[in-house]
Amino acid sequence: xxxxxxxxxxxxxxxxxxxxxxxxxxxxxxxxxxxxxxxxxxxxxxxxxxxxxxxxxxxxxxxxxxxxxxxxxxxxxxxxxxxxxxxxxxxxxxxxxxxxxxxxxxxxxxxxxxxxxxxxxxxxxxxxxxxxxxxxxxxxxxxxxxxxxxxxxxxxxxxxxxxxxxxxxxxxxxxxxxxxxxxxxxxxxxxxxxxxxxxxxxxxxxxxxxxxxxxxxxxxxxxxxxxxxxxxxxxxxxxxxxxxxxxxxxxxxxxxxxxxxxxxxxxxxxxxxxxxxxxxxxxxxxxxxxxxxxxxxxxxxxxxxxxxxxxxxxxxxxxxxxxxx
Numbered sequence: 548x549x550x551x552x553x554x555x556x557x558x559x560x561x562x563x564x565x566x567x568x569x570x571x572x573x574x575x576x577x578x579x580x581x582x583x584x585x586x587x588x589x590x591x592x593x594x595x596x597x598x599x600x601x602x603x604x605x606x607x608x609x610x611x612x613x614x615x616x617x618x619x620x621x622x623x624x625x626x627x628x629x630x631x632x633x634x635x636x637x638x639x640x641x642x643x644x645x646x647x648x649x650x651x652x653x654x655x656x657x658x659x660x661x662x663x664x665x666x667x668x669x670x671x672x673x674x675x676x677x678x679x680x681x682x683x684x685x686x687x688x689x690x691x692x693x694x695x696x697x698x699x700x701x702x703x704x705x706x707x708x709x710x711x712x713x714x715x716x717x718x719x720x721x722x723x724x725x726x727x728x729x730x731x732x733x734x735x736x737x738x739x740x741x742x743x744x745x746x747x748x749x750x751x752x753x754x755x756x757x758x759x760x761x762x763x764x765x766x767x768x769x770x771x772x773x774x775x776x777x778x779x780x781x782x783x784x785x786x787x788x789x790x791x792x793x794x795x796x797x798x799x800x801x802x803x804x805x806x807x808x809x810x811x812x813x814x815x816x817x818x819x820x821x822x823x824x825x826x827x828x829x830x831x832x833x834x835x836x837x838x839x840x841x842x843x844x845x846x847x848x849x850x851x852x853x854x855x856x857x858x859x860x861x862x863x864x865x866x867x868x869x870x871x872x
Contacts, residue, residue, distance in 0.1 A: 594851065596639045606769075608770065628641050647697060651696065667679070686700075706750045729743040758801055769825040781836075813847075833859060
């Protein structure tokens with residue numbers, strides 16, 4: 548009973564006060580003035596196709612400086628480039644060569660050989676190296692494109708282990724790199740953002756941010772993005788994106804996408820109360836969102852089990868409708 552009270556109390560407070568909650572001992576989530584709220588709309592919609600029509604669970608997004616859009620599949624290792632087709636709404640997903648292949652990962656498998664590789668977050672550091680998080684093993688892996696070698700970053704997670712769940716599917720879900728820091732999203736059962744100093748590989752901070760007025764039992768962080776010197780946080784259960792000051796942890800703005808995901812043409816047939824968006828990328832004009840639909844079909848077309856990608860013009864920018872890729 549005592550454990551039940553501890554679990555439900557933050558949720559009850561959120562309902563009563565109409566504000567987002569924070570786990571005791573966390574840093575402040577919101578500035579003195581409430582963040583600006585925006586509603587997103589889908590400027591364009593694509594379904595993601597694999598050449599062999601295999602199941603593809605798109606679990607991250609990364610926008611490269613040259614405009615290329617990358618993602619990962621949480622069922623098999625690798626990094627994929629999203630190629631936009633000549634027809635509106637068509638794309639194909641193409642695996643990158645020599646990017647987190649089974650051959651490159653083989654030297655690491657002996658450490659924890661059980662289970663498949665569950666790639667989730669995807670980021671790129673200032674040196675152009677790609678980083679992914681492996682959820683089941685709680686690994687951060689880094690690929691050097693020059694040597695085509697993969698290393699596991701030797702990060703000691705002991706200072707933040709109290710936030711970790713015993714469920715291997717409630718682990719690391721998103722990554723972002725900025726200002727010499729690596730930001731790691733601990734998805735749930737206690738949503739937490741962990742900050743690692745990339746120079747020392749030491750944990751320098753951890754915090755929680757949450758939407759205001761969302762009576763969610765947990766935060767469900769499913770991706771992170773660094774853009775414009777700020778941290779962008781994807782909150783799956785609340786169906787919104789937060790723009791966060793990385794120094795003060797203040798939530799500067801909220802971008803709600805619930806109407807997009809629940810629209811009749813986009814909604815997936817699944818039994819869960821939360822959303823399925825697990826990919827986030829941000830640029831000067833757009834917020835990009837990708838759905839990991841876990842193989843469920845769309846309600847509007849029960850034969851269509853492809854993930855969805857949305858380009859959402861940023862409502863906080865004037866004339867923010869960018870041309871199609």
